[in-house]
Amino acid sequence: MPGTGKGSKMDIMQVIQARHSVRAYTGREIEPERRQQLDRLVQQYNAESGLHLQMRYDDPSGFDSRLAHYGSFRNVDNYLVLAGTKAPDLETKCGYYGEKFVLEAQKMGLNTCWVVLTFQKAAVRKLLAEGDRLVAVIAVGYGTTQGVPHKSKPRQRLIQCKGEVPEWFVRGAEAAILAPTAMNQQKFQIRLEGDEPTLRVSGLGPYTRIDLGIVQCHFEVASGHTIRIVGA
Numbered sequence: 144m145p146g147t148g149k150g151s152k153m154d155i156m157q158v159i160q161a162r163h164s165v166r167a168y169t170g171r172e173i174e175p176e177r178r179q180q181l182d183r184l185v186q187q188y189n190a191e192s193g194l195h196l197q198m199r200y201d202d203p204s205g206f207d208s209r210l211a212h213y214g215s216f217r218n219v220d221n222y223l224v225l226a227g228t229k230a231p232d233l234e235t236k237c238g239y240y241g242e243k244f245v246l247e248a249q250k251m252g253l254n255t256c257w258v259v260l261t262f263q264k265a266a267v268r269k270l271l272a273e274g275d276r277l278v279a280v281i282a283v284g285y286g287t288t289q290g291v292p293h294k295s296k297p298r299q300r301l302i303q304c305k306g307e308v309p310e311w312f313v314r315g316a317e318a319a320i321l322a323p324t325a326m327n328q329q330k331f332q333i334r335l336e337g338d339e340p341t342l343r344v345s346g347l348g349p350y351t352r353i354d355l356g357i358v359q360c361h362f363e364v365a366s367g368h369t370i371r372i373v374g375a
């Protein structure tokens with residue numbers, strides 16, 4: 144994927160470690176300068192990817208339902224809509240660019256949560272261009288907390304490598320383990336084959352393609368190396 148960027152790897156690792164899903168927000172408005180920054184990112188990602196991402200501010204209708212409350216979301220007033228025209232890589236691309244957005248938002252002191260289930264799909268679908276498919280949304284705002292680290296599957300089930308392992312691969316693998324996945328399913332496996340890193344699905348499930356894009360993003364931004372998705 145383009146635009147990985149090789150600079151400030153240490154900083155990005157700290158951002159990745161600090162990010163956790165946050166579902167309850169304080170209601171504090173996102174300031175105009177930060178909105179401009181977020182809007183610029185959305186423009187840039189749409190231009191790069193051909194996706195139709197859009198940022199909604201001060202619009203609680205996307206989470207205004209019993210379902211959203213049941214999913215323990217509170218005061219979600221801002222969210223990113225991830226959508227695009229139907230294509231085999233629509234979901235992985237949404238995962239990749241959505242997570243780039245999440246990490247940038249985290250750098251700006253904002254909290255986020257990916258959401259595929261517990262939001263008002265009917266209200267959000269009304270915002271889409273004709274023919275677009277809605278993939279997910281990402282809640283954005285000032286959290287009441289910073290969230291908590293997720294539990295992980297054993298490292299050896301997620302990462303496979305033999306012999307001398309380069310430092311960039313270790314960093315990428317570390318970042319992948321910290322990536323958010325739907326229901327924390329972590330259905331991925333990263334391998335180092337020769338000097339080529341690959342990313343596979345370790346079991347089919349709903350939303351695994353979005354997860355793969357997210358994991359790809361974490362690996363690439365942390366390691367500075369591209370990773371190829373195999374068999375998805």
Ligand SMILES: Cc1cc2nc3c(=O)[nH]c(=O)nc-3n(C[C@H](O)[C@H](O)[C@H](O)COP(=O)(O)O)c2cc1C
Pocket residue numbers: 162163164165166214256257258259260261279290291292293321322323324325326327350353354357
């Ligand atoms: C594609 C995707 C969809 C998700 N959908 C929901 C959702 O519908 N409701 C929810 O409460 N959390 C949702 N989550 C958040 C996950 O539960 C969370 O990322 C996971 O438990 C790992 O925790 P962490 O993000 O704090 O590391 C989703 C995450 C991803 C990546």
